[in-house]
Amino acid sequence: MFRGATRSDLPEILKIYARAREAMAAAGNPAQWGASFPPEELLKEDIDSNRLFVYLVNGELEAVFAFILGPDPTYAVIEDGQWLNDTLPYGTIHRLASAGKRKGVATDVITWCLEHCESLRADTHADNKAMQHILEETGFIRCGVIHVADGSPRFAYQRMSLTMPLEH
Template sequence: MNDDTVTRRFRHATMNDLPTIHAIYQHARELMAASGNPTQWGDKFPREEVVLDDIESQRTMLLVDTLDGKERVLAQFALCTGADPTYEHIDGAWLDDDPYVTIHRIASSGLAHGAAKDCINWCIEHYGNVRADTHPNNKAMQHVLETNGFARCGLIQLLDRPTDTTRIAYQRHEW
């Protein structure tokens, strides 16, 4: 087995990655719906303008590997720096008020086991204080966050939609 068949790395997405990003989000929407979470992303989330803005603003990170000389995207997420307006009001309490980064729109391609965990660990390694949120019906993401050391901090309300706004808020801070 060639070394590059197992080496995972992270890189920023480019517009050339857009078809792959769309395919991974479609895969994630289908998985969510099949596992009892049809409303979190529905059939249109994330919106095209959000996906494009994430790429243009260099927020979209890709977890990639190489198999048989060809790069594969294993997972993707938006890494958002600075205070998230959605997190200003919480029914509960954050671990602290220190600066943090937020993981949004994480999705796995389904090509490799442990991709979401690798994304989360990379964020913790590079930033130390990480927040995330997920839908109450997204048991898979709740499991991923909780088994990777995130504390359930309370409930937040999304600001960018009129209905189905409640999310479970999580934080992990490596002191």
């Protein structure tokens, strides 16, 4: 079951993000989220703006992610490529983290997001091989490089919904 996150979910959400940071560091990606990303204040802002979601299975919180409909300013400029489709409204997945207890959680999240938009975008750090693999396995195409607010580069991906043909 998917639902909007609430402030009462924060203790569990913070544990999931801490586990994700540890897993990322152990996999050779210590820089993307460092020791404290995402900060609690950002998560509260996401909750209050109805853009932070949780995925529950049998009442257990299995994943947390931001899902944002509409233009993302960091995606306005793409280098070394182009978006598959830059005219359709899109949604973006940010800050996806799993509790690490089940396989297929990221695929379930992506499927759910695609039910709510025709075009879905995501980005990840060059060292985040696990997320790159998940995105590519679920039909995302690497489109180029974008830069996040602090100026650091991220691989940018896009996936069209199942009902929309891919455009190249």
